[in-house]
Amino acid sequence: MRRLNAVLWDVDGTLAETERDGHRVAFNLAFEALGLPWHWDVARYGQLLGITGGRERLQHDMASRSDAPATARERLMLAEELHRLKNHHYAEQVRSGAVVLRPGVVQVMGQCAERGIRMALATTTSRVNVEALLRVQLGSRWASWFEAIVCGEDVRHKKPDPEVYRQVLAQLGLSPLETLAIEDAPMGLAAARAAEVPVVVTRSAYFDNAIFDGAIAIGPGLHQRQGWRPALPKAEGAPIGLDDLIDWHAQMDCVSQSV
Structure with missing residues (x-):
């Protein structure tokens, strides 16, 4: 496995x-x-x-x-x-509180921290914007949650180019198949897949109807189990958890979905 x-x-x-x-x-x-x-x-x-x-x-x-x-x-x-x-x-x-983390994100991050699953940020947004968001949402020591942080200033080519993911992998010292990316947009999916990193897609507002090819799981967000492909066992009121990510990663069967 x-x-x-x-x-x-x-x-x-x-x-x-x-x-x-x-x-x-x-x-x-x-x-x-x-x-x-x-x-x-x-x-x-x-x-x-x-x-x-x-x-x-x-x-x-x-x-x-x-x-x-x-x-x-x-x-x-x-x-x-x-x-x-x-x-x-x-x-x-x-x-001002106008932008908050999506439901389920902090819970999965906490499970990763508790169980020794390393975390990284792979984004081509500006570092100042990342810090503005996460300092408010995770506290002043937000950067300690992540072993690698690669932002837009750190790469020459932005997503869908795979450079950001290749830099993260190099900093972590891991092979692509030891990792799992969580993305919301087709360009992010393309960047991760070009670096051979398996991807779970949590659809966002602007990409709710986008076509995604090559993800190992696609769903509406980490806050709910309904609406995911592949389908998940029912668990009343339960969100997506680290065990679900581990199971998808172990199976690593690519799916495609368009709505």
Whole structure:
């Protein structure tokens, strides 16, 4: 039987529903702060999530705007300033309690800690945003929960490129099949699979209807047992636990799902 030695967590969408009610709102506050008549509604931001990285998302959006700066250099400079302001507003959103961890996340993390399953963060969001979220949700010693933390600043290529996962594996000194990634989006799944890391998908708000190919389990979140593929034994009121992750990892049968 394969042994699970580490759980690798994505952040945005996986640990918390940060995108719609956190980052999107913060981007709009940054636009307002600079006097820009721009606004990303829920649908538009969902489209922009096809671009990984906040600065990259801004530059992609500006490329289609007639009122954006004319040159690539000017757009880059504006993107940098907007991203800085966005991070400031995002941290304020987190501190206000507008963004919290998804149900079931802390429970599984606690089980990993109790049973000696190592944990890591594999995200291409900014480190300042990771710290803003987890300092509030896990406390000032939040980083001690994780043996490896790889963020957007640490990689040259963001998801779906596998670089973030390869860095985490190198820091942990583990082979891919000793680990399990928890992701919420097709690009994250693709990044992990390209690094040969098996993946459990917990669907998030923006990817509730997305197609996922090659995960070992796909479901609505760690808070409930209903709606998962492969189906789980019924346990009234019980959430997903570490034992479920271990069982999926041991079987490691890929599934696909579209809704």
